[in-house]
Amino acid sequence: MEIKILKNILGANDQIAAKNRELMAKHEVFAVNIMASPGAGKTSVVLQTIRALKNKTRIGVIEGDIASSIDAETVAKEGIPVVQINTGGECHLESFQIQNALNNLPLPDIDLMLIENVGNLVCPAEFSIGEDLKVLIASVPEGDDKPYKYPLMFNTVDAIVLNKIDLLPYVKFDVDGFTKTVKTINPKVELFKVSCTTEEGIQPWAKWLLARMKSK
Amino acid sequence: MEIKILKNILGANDQIAAKNRELMAKHEVFAVNIMASPGAGKTSVVLQTIRALKNKTRIGVIEGDIASSIDAETVAKEGIPVVQINTGGECHLESFQIQNALNNLPLPDIDLMLIENVGNLVCPAEFSIGEDLKVLIASVPEGDDKPYKYPLMFNTVDAIVLNKIDLLPYVKFDVDGFTKTVKTINPKVELFKVSCTTEEGIQPWAKWLLARMKSK
Numbered sequence: 103m104e105i106k107i108l109k110n111i112l113g114a115n116d117q118i119a120a121k122n123r124e125l126m127a128k129h130e131v132f133a134v135n136i137m138a139s140p141g142a143g144k145t146s147v148v149l150q151t152i153r154a155l156k157n158k159t160r161i162g163v164i165e166g167d168i169a170s171s172i173d174a175e176t177v178a179k180e181g182i183p184v185v186q187i188n189t190g191g192e193c194h195l196e197s198f199q200i201q202n203a204l205n206n207l208p209l210p211d212i213d214l215m216l217i218e219n220v221g222n223l224v225c226p227a228e229f230s231i232g233e234d235l236k237v238l239i240a241s242v243p244e245g246d247d248k249p250y251k252y253p254l255m256f257n258t259v260d261a262i263v264l265n266k267i268d269l270l271p272y273v274k275f276d277v278d279g280f281t282k283t284v285k286t287i288n289p290k291v292e293l294f295k296v297s298c299t300t301e302e303g304i305q306p307w308a309k310w311l312l313a314r315m316k317s318k
Numbered sequence: 319m320e321i322k323i324l325k326n327i328l329g330a331n332d333q334i335a336a337k338n339r340e341l342m343a344k345h346e347v348f349a350v351n352i353m354a355s356p357g358a359g360k361t362s363v364v365l366q367t368i369r370a371l372k373n374k375t376r377i378g379v380i381e382g383d384i385a386s387s388i389d390a391e392t393v394a395k396e397g398i399p400v401v402q403i404n405t406g407g408e409c410h411l412e413s414f415q416i417q418n419a420l421n422n423l424p425l426p427d428i429d430l431m432l433i434e435n436v437g438n439l440v441c442p443a444e445f446s447i448g449e450d451l452k453v454l455i456a457s458v459p460e461g462d463d464k465p466y467k468y469p470l471m472f473n474t475v476d477a478i479v480l481n482k483i484d485l486l487p488y489v490k491f492d493v494d495g496f497t498k499t500v501k502t503i504n505p506k507v508e509l510f511k512v513s514c515t516t517e518e519g520i521q522p523w524a525k526w527l528l529a530r531m532k533s534k
Binding site for chain 2: 139140141167168169170172191193220221222223224225241243244245247248250251252253254266268269272273
């Protein structure tokens with residue numbers, strides 16, 4: 103009984119995700135679902151990606167948070183169309199929320215949609231929202247053991263951006279070990295090492311993202 | 319219909335939580351539910367707390383993770399009875415898992431039970447597991463805006479341990495602003511500032527925890 107209901111809920115989410123995908127395809131919008139722990143630097147990576155790419159493509163942003171509009175306000179300062187979703191307690195974005203956000207964004211003027219999910223390494227990995235690409239922002243101070251503990255998230259993404267590499271001198275983090283673990287769990291994943299503070303590594307990440315968008 | 323089923327699930331969790339509480343009261347075990355983002359340093363705080371208190375009280379540990387037994391192995395090296403729960407995908411601990419863990423621990427030999435929840439700032443806040451105290455480990459590199467984004471977690475806990483203060487010189491974090499926000503959301507909360515690397519602040523935290531345990 104419970105399993106049946108769970109299936110229905112997931113089915114409904116996937117159906118709306120397919121509609122989101124169809125709507126964005128019609129407008130040639132490439133959507134990126136950005137996931138991470140709280141405080142890994144999703145908004146900072148979004149901002150750096152906007153700065154690296156805003157002269158090359160037209161960007162829109164959807165910000166997901168349980169509460170507050172801090173992130174949307176930060177992004178709006180970049181002059182980018184942005185919608186804030188407040189989930190009001192839910193620990194992940196679902197496709198119906200994205201559908202609502204898409205109805206409030208100028209899709210004909212957007213080529214690249216950056217969607218910042220709720221800060222959580224578990225639940226967002228289970229819900230498709232109609233994205234073309236799933237990206238995980240990991241961060242150095244979280245430690246190099248996270249792939250073992252959150253295998254679904256590390257397995258499900260197309261790219262991992264390891265953020266805060268400027269903190270490597272101050273914390274214990276084995277970059278080679280982390281890379282090996284990640285590649286074992288997810289052999290096809292792309293791994294980028296960046297610092298949003300020093301801007302190191304932002305260009306290769308942004309260049310790859312633009313190429314993926316154009317190759318769709 | 320869906321709401322009714324959700325109520326049943328929560329009801330069942332609370333019923334088992336009450337049984338856990340009763341069982342631990344019988345054995346005079348004081349239980350602490352330790353919650354945090356992935357990588358905030360739950361295990362490090364558990365280890366430092368063990369080292370600070372193991373000559374003063376008898377400690378047991380329950381480790382919760384989606385997968386892996388890394389944390390339980392680390393704790394076992396301290397010579398402390400420990401059980402690892404693997405939730406297999408679930409984003410939080412529930413009381414039935416604690417019930418199972420309690421059945422596998424020598425309760426007559428334990429006074430203080432440290433329970434490390436799954437790394438997640440959202441879902442664990444919603445589930446009672448039969449604990450006497452809820453503690454949140456926040457960490458400096460996550461940023462000072464987390465109370466706005468995860469209000470239920472910050473509101474629901476009895477104490478907040480702000481970890482990784484040794485990284486304050488290298489990241490943007492307004493300690494006074496964070497303190498003010500936390501006290502606005504949760505006026506009764508106790509706030510401790512610690513570094514598990516330098517051990518700064520561990521003693522006041524451990525002393526307070528022991529006093530809370532003894533005042534029960």
